[in-house]
Amino acid sequence: MAHLSQLSIIIVSWNVRELLAACLAALPRGPQVIVVDNASSDGSADMVAERFPDVALLANKTNRGFTGGNNDGLKLAAGQLILFLNPDTLVAPDALPRMVDYLAAHPAVGVAGPQLRYGDGSLQSSRRRFPTLTMALMESTPLAWHWPARLNPWARRYHLDDRPADQTQEVDWLVGAALMTRREVIDGAGAFDEGYFMYSDA
DSSP: OOOGGGGGEEEESSOOOHHHHHHHHOOOOOEEEEEEEESSSSEEEEHHHHHOOTTTEEEEOOHHHHHHHHHHHHHHHHSSSSEOOOTTOOOOTTHHHHHHHHHHTTTTOEEEEEEEEEEESOEEEEEEEEOOHHHHHHHSSTTTHSSOGGGOOHHHHHHTTTTTTOOOOOEEEEEETTTEEEEEHHHHSSSSOOSSSSSOOO
């Protein structure tokens, strides 16, 4: 059975006050929750302090990005397991216990990610193969706007759409919206590279 007390959740937030409030309200009791506010101008930090007094709040004076914000949160994290969580997510009731139990049962796994879904319930691709130069050009240029991933065979392969979406599987990397890892993995690999403000940072 999962012991959520061994889990620290780090949420880096910037100007998404109401999304952050909904995210925090959906979290279960037990984990240490840390919000790193990256100099929001919408009252996010005040909202956390007023409505979620049990949450550890770090209000940065500048926007430190995804990498710097998460590194700041890591300095406060006490758990042996760390969940990096985006503030626009709503965690399903059974998601965190299942992830904690999975890592406990599979000590060779360094990072685990959940299945993600959009607000309408449709599947959101969260798994990837390592990118090729061709895929990088398609992902990061106007080509992607004119050739949707669902019709692009290179994008479909990159997003692992050739594998079942409802099965646990090994992947090259996971998107950063929800990533659970072990403290020992972070200690071994090092913190996020702050040379990347966000994206391509893991």
